[in-house]
Amino acid sequence: KQEVTQIPAALSVPEGENLVLNCSFTDSAIYNLQWFRQDPGKGLTSLLLIQSSQREQTSGRLNASLDKSSGRSTLYIAASQPGDSATYLCAVITQGGSEKLVFGKGTKLTVNP
Amino acid sequence: EPEVTQTPSHQVTQMGQEVILRCVPISNHLYFYWYRQILGQKVEFLVSFYNNEISEKSEIFDDQFSVERPDGSNFTLKIRSTKLEDSAMYFCASSPGRAQGEQFFGPGTRLTVL
Numbered sequence: 001k002q003e004v005t006q007i008p009a010a011l012s013v014p015e016g017e018n019l020v021l022n023c024s025f026t027d028s029a030i031y032n033l034q035w036f037r038q039d040p041g042k043g044l045t046s047l048l049l050i051q052s053s054q055r056e057q058t059s060g061r062l063n064a065s066l067d068k069s070s071g072r073s074t075l076y077i078a079a080s081q082p083g084d085s086a087t088y089l090c091a092v093i094t095q096g097g098s099e100k101l102v103f104g105k106g107t108k109l110t111v112n113p
Numbered sequence: 114e115p116e117v118t119q120t121p122s123h124q125v126t127q128m129g130q131e132v133i134l135r136c137v138p139i140s141n142h143l144y145f146y147w148y149r150q151i152l153g154q155k156v157e158f159l160v161s162f163y164n165n166e167i168s169e170k171s172e173i174f175d176d177q178f179s180v181e182r183p184d185g186s187n188f189t190l191k192i193r194s195t196k197l198e199d200s201a202m203y204f205c206a207s208s209p210g211r212a213q214g215e216q217f218f219g220p221g222t223r224l225t226v227l
Contacts, residue, residue, distance in 0.1 A: 034215065043204060043220035044156070089156065099144065099169055100158035101216060 002027045002094045006104035013080055014112050021075040021107045023090030028071045034101065035064050035075050036089040044089065048075075052095075080111045115139045117219035119205050125225045126195055134190045134222045136205030145188045146206040146216060147180065149173075156204070162188065195226045 003026045013019050023033070032051050036044040048057045048064040050073065056065040063076040077084060087108045091101040118137045126132050138145050147159040160170045162180055179191045188207075192199055202221045208214035 032215075036218070041202075041223075044218040046215055046217060049215040091156070099161045100146070100171070101148070101156075102158070103156040105155050 002092060002102045004090060004092060004102050004104035006088075006090055006107050008107060009105070010108040010110075012110040012112060015080060015082060017080050017111075018076070018078050019080055019109070021077070021088050021090075021109070023073040023075070023104055025071045025073075025092050025102075027094050028068050029095040030068060031093040031095055033064075033066055033073050033090065033092045035062075035073075036091065038087045038089055038106065040087075047088075077109075080109075082111045082113050085109055085111050117205055117207055117217055119203075119219040119222050121222060122220065123223045123225070125227065128197055128226055129194050132192050132195055132224065134192075134203050134205075134224070136188045136190075136219055137186050138188055138205065138207030139209075139217060140186070142207035142209050142217075144168075144208040144210070144214065145180075145182070146208070147190045148204045148206065148218075149201040150204065150221075151198075151201045159190070159203075192224075195224075197226050200224055200226045 005024050007022050030052050034049045035047040037047055038044050050057050050066045061078040066073045087106040089106045091103040120135045145162045148156050150156045158171050160174045161168045177193050181189050202223050204221045205219040206216040208216045
């Protein structure tokens with residue numbers, strides 16, 4: 001059974017700092033991995049999708065990498081801003097016919113002005 | 114930019130009552146999903162739907178739950194007899210393709226069962 005773990009559970013950084021969020025998954029046979037942002041009481045905003053054949057994806061100040069064989073992904077946020085404060089969720093779709101995203105519990109990021 | 118919409122944003126109901134949560138997926142998407150998030154817990158998969166059929170469901174999705182695409186645009190989740198433990202945020206998602214496709218989520222419906 002696929003399990004997704006995210007560390008740290010919470011992170012507080014000063015504005016302008018570069019930071020890395022970590023995600024690990026137990027079954028490396030995945031179709032893809034998706035990073036989301038969730039603001040308090042709100043929905044999930046898709047940030048980046050990495051297919052299993054890819055090593056990384058970039059969008060603006062965000063860069064996500066994938067090391068499928070070791071079951072790890074990282075989300076790098078450059079020059080963090082207070083508006084980046086949110087919970088960041090990692091989710092995977094496992095091979096074998098499943099279509100469901102399996103989520104981690106998230107990392108709650110606070111960027112202090 | 115196209116987005117998934119959900120109504121209502123918040124639903125309060127009494128235990129044992131039926132509720133219907135509504136979603137309008139992105140118009141050219143073919144795969145539809147429901148997930149839920151109990152407060153403080155992970156987002157959990159409930160069901161996926163393609164070509165007017167359930168394609169996958171979780172253990173949570175028991176006989177109390179059903180899904181329907183009553184017309185070309187709406188996608189609904191019905192809970193027949195709500196329990197206290199059904200209180201959660203329910204998210205609808207849609208995807209243009211299976212498995213490899215990016216899933217796009219709606220803003221959610223917060224269901225409170227009293």
